Amino acid sequence: MSENIAMMEEQFNRRIAEGETIEPNDWMPDKYRSQLKRLISQHAHSEIIGMLPEGNWITRAPSLRRKLALLAKVQDEAGHGHYLYSSAETLGISREEMFGQLHTGKAKYSSIFNYPTLAWADMGMIGWLVDGAAIINQTTMAKCSYGPYSRALLRICKEENFHKKQGMEIIATLIASGEQGKAMVQESFNRFWWPTLMMFGPHDANSPNSPDMMKWKIKLKGNDELRQRFIDMTVEQAQAWGLTVPDPKLRFNEQTRSWETGEIDWNEFNAVISGNGPCNHERLNVRRTAHDQGAWVREAARAYEAKHRRSSETAE
């Protein structure tokens, strides 16, 4: 039996090495399945929790055009959550079970959404920085070995690119409108820069899950490499806008042709991912409340379906 599993695992590894995608009905090692459940559900939770910081400004968006765009964007995030949950369900876990993990604090989601949105400029900043960072992660992950996740990511990345452009357009418009607008952008940038760098996770040396995941192509690049790609791209965009990166140690390394930053505050990072960031409690409470207060609605829908299924069966 165990020989048999070893053989199947060898064959599985070979398929991945040869660039095949794994589909829901294929055999897969338990650990591959559990890692993917974790990865995809974390991503789904991030979309759902991620609706809240931006949802916070829908009712205050300062023009009709911005209101429509922001609402559409947050709705896209709900849509992403929806098909990511479906994608995770192909691995044999229900949405209800995943919600349970989120609401009890067992499941993680992107650390960035535990920071508050305090000014309108944050809507631009989230598009530019947060979606920008997510795109770097996700375009890499779109080449992962699990078919349903890979396909979901292709679609998500298209929409994220649009969101990023929308964010950059909010920022460009604020900056062009004068000193007041530019000051609002700079203040927001000061708050979001470091938390965005944390989105890429710990240094590779402190990221224990990686080797197996690299072999199985459910992690394709190291955290530090992706973070660096983001930094190099974003510092130049910031400079083009005349914004100051809030890092006195930032310097350009002529040898590597790359920007070097000061050290990330890993104490803050650890606090946020272990549930003690500025908004962790708030975000989970909001989701739990929505879920609990919606219980009677879901029950009503189930009761109605049951009644009407029965009556149509009787009619037949």
Place this chain on the structure above:
Amino acid sequence: MTPLSEYLLSLADDRLILGHRLSEWCGHAPILEEDIALSNIALDCIGQATFLYEIAAEAEGNVRTPDRMVYFREAIEYRNLLLVEQPNGDFARTIVRQFLYDAFGISLYDRLQTSSYAPLAAVAQKAHKELRYHFRHSSQWMLRLGDGTDESIQRTQHALNELWQYTDEMFIGGFPAEEVIGSGAAIDPRTLRTGWRNSVDTILSRTALTLPEKDIRMQSGGRNGRHTEHLGHLLTEMQSVARSYPEITW
């Protein structure tokens, strides 16, 4: 403001305020599918409002922009129905509010498709298609909530009892001005009452819900700027950023 532009403004205000209320659900709905659906309906409403403000601004002679109309008018200058400004409450109240409006909106915008005022007819053609979906959505939920569990029936009946007082306003005379109706630009709201009542009755007859007592005192005043207290708070929130930074272009 002309009688025609005031009529267009009232239509726009109805759509904006209802859309704004629905958008408050985004991220808080009972199921993920409803986060998506309610946001979608909110987007339709605010999108229709945007077109309606544009044609209202044109009809006024472009003395102010749509954003100016939305962000720099006081509650007493708003012309929307009292029904649409009522708070979301629980999901039942939101659905009942939506259902009562949709049953009215679907026939209003059906008729407006042949308005003699061409810009309005064009907006109505798009809006009517969308309203058919909205009405289907709110009707389907009325059936589920009104024929679901004891709790859902009780909550929905309560919402119906509370909101019923704001339904008469959709069908009373005095607004818009006779000349706007006479020109064929506007629909006389009095002519929509019977159709609306039939739609409502048809859905309710398939549920355990009953219409409230006949002697409920009906409220009105939205078309003259006499609103409930709720609208002021909604606008304070909605207008806060735009008014804090009047110099910034967004």
